[in-house]
Amino acid sequence: MDEYVIEKVTKHLFGTWRLQRDWASPLNIVGGEGAYLIDSKGRRYLDFSSQLVCVNLGYGNRRIIEAVKRQLDELAYLGPGYATQIRAEAVEALANVLPNKLSKFVFSSSGSEANEDAIKIARAFKYPKYKILARYWSYHGNTAGAISLTGDPRRNVVEMHTSMGGVVRIPDPYCYRCPFGEMGCDECGRACLEYIDYILRNEGHVAAIFLETITGTNGVIVPPKDFYPRLRKLADEYGVLLIFDEVMSGWGRTGSWFAFEHWGVVPDIMTTAKGATSSYVPIGITAVDVEVADYFSERFLPVGHTFAYHLLAMAAMKAAIEEYKSGGYIENARRVGEYLGKRLRELMDKHPSIGDVRGMGLFWGVELVKNRETKEPFNTREDKIMGRKLMTQKVARKMLEHGVLLPMAWISNFVIAPPLVVTEEDIDLGVEALDKALKIADEAVEG
Ligand SMILES: Cc1ncc(COP(=O)(O)O)c(C=O)c1O
Numbered sequence: 001m002d003e004y005v006i007e008k009v010t011k012h013l014f015g016t017w018r019l020q021r022d023w024a025s026p027l028n029i030v031g032g033e034g035a036y037l038i039d040s041k042g043r044r045y046l047d048f049s050s051q052l053v054c055v056n057l058g059y060g061n062r063r064i065i066e067a068v069k070r071q072l073d074e075l076a077y078l079g080p081g082y083a084t085q086i087r088a089e090a091v092e093a094l095a096n097v098l099p100n101k102l103s104k105f106v107f108s109s110s111g112s113e114a115n116e117d118a119i120k121i122a123r124a125f126k127y128p129k130y131k132i133l134a135r136y137w138s139y140h141g142n143t144a145g146a147i148s149l150t151g152d153p154r155r156n157v158v159e160m161h162t163s164m165g166g167v168v169r170i171p172d173p174y175c176y177r178c179p180f181g182e183m184g185c186d187e188c189g190r191a192c193l194e195y196i197d198y199i200l201r202n203e204g205h206v207a208a209i210f211l212e213t214i215t216g217t218n219g220v221i222v223p224p225k226d227f228y229p230r231l232r233k234l235a236d237e238y239g240v241l242l243i244f245d246e247v248m249s250g251w252g253r254t255g256s257w258f259a260f261e262h263w264g265v266v267p268d269i270m271t272t273a274k275g276a277t278s279s280y281v282p283i284g285i286t287a288v289d290v291e292v293a294d295y296f297s298e299r300f301l302p303v304g305h306t307f308a309y310h311l312l313a314m315a316a317m318k319a320a321i322e323e324y325k326s327g328g329y330i331e332n333a334r335r336v337g338e339y340l341g342k343r344l345r346e347l348m349d350k351h352p353s354i355g356d357v358r359g360m361g362l363f364w365g366v367e368l369v370k371n372r373e374t375k376e377p378f379n380t381r382e383d384k385i386m387g388r389k390l391m392t393q394k395v396a397r398k399m400l401e402h403g404v405l406l407p408m409a410w411i412s413n414f415v416i417a418p419p420l421v422v423t424e425e426d427i428d429l430g431v432e433a434l435d436k437a438l439k440i441a442d443e444a445v446e447g
Helices: 002-012 062-074 085-097 111-126 144-149 191-202 227-238 259-263 290-297 311-326 329-350 381-386 391-401 424-437 439-443
Strands: 029-033 036-039 044-047 102-108 131-135 167-170 206-212 241-245 269-272 284-289 354-360 363-368 413-416
Touching: 044 424, 062 311, 085 102, 085 311, 102 111, 102 290, 111 131, 111 144, 111 206, 111 241, 111 269, 111 284, 111 290, 131 191, 167 191, 191 206, 191 227, 206 227, 227 241, 227 259, 284 290, 311 329, 329 354, 329 363, 329 424, 363 391, 391 413, 391 424, 391 439, 413 424, 424 439
Parallel strands: 131 167, 131 206, 206 241, 241 269
Antiparallel strands: 029 036, 036 044, 102 284, 269 284, 354 363, 363 413
16 A cells, blocks of 8 residues: 555655655655654654644644534635635634734735735835845745745755846844854844845835744744844834745744744734644735735735635634634643753753754754854755755654654754644653754764
């Protein structure tokens, strides 16, 4: 049975973001329960990254499953131009968990599309301003606009044929690898913000600043405390929109509904996806400030999708929001997340191959290095594109033998982000698997 499944899947489907020869023997998964997935041999695996940081409420959530089934029985699809009960209830629920000003929405089917819609809305609103500031350590999706905003190497392999113009790079508040040299985060006067100020003053035609509130795949980069309040001020001063991509960092992941709440700063547009339905049904959301939205009451809105406001997505999102509200998941992300952070930091004392540990809630990055002194990584962006074996992948493969799945192993970083249902015992299982598997990396440490 395994042979049939794996042969057909790898024969007919592309493996994503990889050389195709490297997708030879995927696990044959037959089910899931809570934070665990089960393979065809009945083996259980702790999902230590909620797949692509998206199954926030875990597997087999009855409330979402029943809601989607009910909606399927009632009506599965209707074009975006109609009013229905489930649409009304779902968007009311969404508006209630967002700040008041973010109460006009476009829905789509993915984070990439949500970002495309945000780009178009921002540019139309700010026309003729069109430039968008974005970071090097970022991922915003695989469609033309979203991949052009992206700073990681997934952009480099396509930019010569699909690039969207008008993207200006700004420095990252990446304190472990500060682009301005070895400054301690506390002493630093925020050279990155000063440089953004300089760009805003001199660039011209800037419509928006587009950022993952907390950079996800590229290493869970949490900006310092004053970064967003000061960036919000700069955006207001120069009259540009502030857009937060909460595709990964939203939905309880960091111990609050959305990550921007930690900084007390509200964006003009927020995009999200993934955890909105806990990934039971595809979804993308672009939430827009009512003042920006008002602009389109007398002007054409250049946005729409066949699957906008899909009824199954609406039913799944409404049920997911009820579940987030009543199930204690966000509090659990805070409480168990603190424990996860403590356990990961303890690993640093033991493993010279760990360069940095950072994160909040149930959203943590572990960055591997060949040399702690020089911070030289085991692998480069080019290694990923060339299909060279990455140290993070070797470690993740070893963890599998200990019953832990960690698919979010990107170049030199792990994203550790289990479903928000996890307990401290689950965390122990995951951290102990990482502890054992890191022997491979420790043995390759130099210096
Ligand atoms: C921060 C961020 N934005 C956008 C996307 C793109 O979302 P999707 O894969 O649903 O198109 C992702 C996907 O991982 C992401 O992490």
